[in-house]
Amino acid sequence: MVKNRLFMLILAIIVSIPLNASAVEPSEILQNPQLELRARNLSQNIRCLVCQNQSIDDSNASLARDLRKIVREQLVSGASDSEIYEFLIARYGDFILLRPPVKATTYILWYGPLFIFFAGLSLSVLFLIRRKRVLPEEPLSPEEQEELSSLISGKEEG
């Protein structure tokens, strides 16, 4: 009898996901491990709107819990990832996604770093080429040559 109770009480599912954190309650966990995995991944991409920079997966705020439940309910009823995102975006805007969508308003965001890399690369290459042209190596003048040899011989003595 004790064993049955144990079994009923322990809703343990071992999940192997790239996880940083979790506020998921044992009662929320779905029976189907694949769906639960999707739920966790989706949740980590959905922002908790009443927290400061947390996902609904991380936060134990009540709104976060409600949103987690909705995600799981929709998964169980067969919704795809994008459908779930669409559902949330329709109500809360793009802001609710932690991974910003790639659209005209976010081109600078997503392609900026790449652009800067190529701009920087061109600048560096130009810079390196220009130096070769501007600074040819000059040989020493006769006076400088003499000074050099006297310094060297001075050092050998001293």
Next chain:
Amino acid sequence: MIAELGHYALVLALLIALVQTTVPLYGAARNDFSLMGVAQPAATAQFIAIAIAFGALTHAYVTSDFSVINVAENSHSLKPLLYKISGVWGNHEGSMILWVLILALFGFAVAQFGIHLPPTLKARVLSVQASIGVAFLGFILLTSNPFLRLDPAPIDGRDLNPLLQDPGLAFHPPMLYLGYVGFSMAFSFAVAALIEGRVDPAWARWVRPWTLAAWIALTAGITLGSWWAYYELGWGGWWYWDPVENASFMPWLSGTALLHSAVVVEKRDALKSWTILLAILTFALSLMGTFLVRSGVLTSVHAFAVDPERGLYILAILVLFVGGALIMFALRAPSMKLGGLFQPISREGGLVMNNLLLSVATATVFIGTLYPLFLDATTGQKVSVGPPFFNATFVPVMIPLVLLMAIGPMLAWKRGDLSAAMSRLWFAVALSFGISIFVFWLHSNEPLTPVIGFALAGWLAGGTLKEFADRIGLFRDRLSRSLSKARRLPRSAYGMTLAHLGLSIFICGAVADSAWRTEVVINAKERDKTSIAGFEAQLESVNRLEGPNYHLERATVVIRKNGEYVTRVFPERRFYPVQQMPTTEAAIYTTLLADVYVSLGEGSKDQGWTLRLWYNPLIPWIWAGCLIMVLGGLISLSDRRLRIGAPFKRAHKKVQENGLLENA
């Protein structure tokens, strides 16, 4: 009385800073030694004055003087002494005092130890440093004075946020500020060089130790903060790409580029403009960080109390100093003499690429952190940029950098032989391959991404070790010869090797933890068991207890492996009545190779408690790797060649001995 003394000391410091800004600068323009000489005692006096102010504020906290508003808002009589002291900098006003204290400390240090700096350069450097002090002391006195009184004084204070009542967090801000604010010295050197109109290798020799010191402190500070978040916040995460975390990471990335760039200026008299620009940029990022945290412009867990007026003031400081420096850069840098020649394929070339990649990394974090602000200001649209963005964009920039880190040191200065370098790297390839196979064998049915991460780490470690081995002729000469070479190697060589190895170890930890972390969440009553990663955990009991200024529930969890007892851990849930705030204190069982992390959730005897367990593979390697980087930096800093006085002194003595100069 003492608070008024502190207040007075601040005003005095401001006046001294004003003198220190103007007089030496004028003296340097006129080559007037007595005017330039004002800088040193002024810097000393400024430091002492601010130290007195800091001491006065600390006294108010330690004695729980609630007539001082700052103490009343942030402290409480029941708080343990350590947290009364750390509470001094746990709030906006107090932390600004710490800020200017460290600013003055660096000025004082240069004044004292920079005996052999050319007088004009020294005067200008201290002048610029003091000007920053003027700006921030003004800011404190006008908008953020911690010495204001409250009448009548309340009986007790509002207490410090419980999350901040923690040893790790007590030391995180001072360490971080030593870093952030420390980069002000590199900035001052850069601006002084622009004022002078020239940069010679000696300048780099003097810049490098201060930049290195700041870099070491910032690395340590960020590591402390990350480790604190890991054990304190209860969720086992160690990096959230939170705007304020990013605000400290950006100067670190830029500061790393600066450090490497300064090496080229010193050794080859090249990349001077880049180095100056990086010095300005790094401090600009520090100032920007200060602005972001205190202006309320971005939401963050870290943000201090929001105040737009303060935000505008700091923004004005930012515009004045960074704008001013960049104007000087645009005017002076083009006419600076170009330095040493080098081929694109050379160590200099490698360091140029290094600078470029680190700058792109900085830019990536910058764009990600500030884009929501930018978009909102232009279109009113709101968008979130969270960890998924940074993981997708930052990591790809790091990959070529890590690849480069093994190749660069193998190239000679001025003209490198790429094919020779690549053939020497056979060891790196072998190590990388070996580790990849091993990792793949351990986790064969899983995605390949972590294998790539470990391959990179192996490549970096192999390249670093091979470079060191080649330098001392290991396996090539007799062992005794190699050992004597090793003894004579400059400490900076050890520093570099350790720092790069540290990064490699960090990569292993970060990759392993992200990829293979496992989690178990259960509802457990007393004596229930569960298992994770080969360990068995049993909830023995949960007790209610009283702490110094909080109530708590403490669970006792027994961990066993293969039936054998391993350890007991005690996760807690605390409640601080004054601030009405609960916190979780996770219990961590650490081994060299992993952490078992146990966290207690809500619950009761009848319903059972929520128990969360994580198995975090190689996570100790994250902190170990960072600490090794800090160690490498410290060893490098202790290199005699980097001590500002040493080289000049030795040459100076020799010149005297040879009778070529009289009483020089």
Next chain:
Amino acid sequence: MRKLIYLGPLLFFIITAVYFALPILKGKDPRILPSAMIEKNIPDLNLPPLLETKPGIDKQALMGEIQLVNFFSSWCGPCRTEHDFLMRINKSEIIPIYGINYKDKQNAAKAWLLDLGDPYERIGRDIDGRTAIDWGVYGVPETYLIDKHGRIQYRHVGPLSESIFKEKISPVIKALRKQTNG
């Protein structure tokens, strides 16, 4: 040309500084989210009544006239702050207010209204908070302005006050009324 490149960092910095200054000067609170439902139809809803004396709320009830929908809870402090003003709106009969009681205990909400007054034409109970999510609510109190076709025209986050009503909501109401008349 070369010299222009050296100006690059300065230009970039100036642009950045301007973008820092704008939000401070505009006085924006970064935590307030604009509604994604403006100009959209109100979602379907069917909420049970809170009181015996007043009906609950369904979609039909919210169509046909310009009205305010106010999400509130008895456990919410700012809701208490705005309640006085809601009572005044009710008294002056400028615009009808419909209340949605968000994630609340029935008795607590009843007692709250008894204590502070009841400004609502109808009150529906959103017991599990799903309706609120359908409206894009992320906290209480929030107030929505609905036109007579059942479209959301404005949302205010946080407690309502006379100044906010005058400055932000009144103009929208006036514009909507003009549309229907002229």
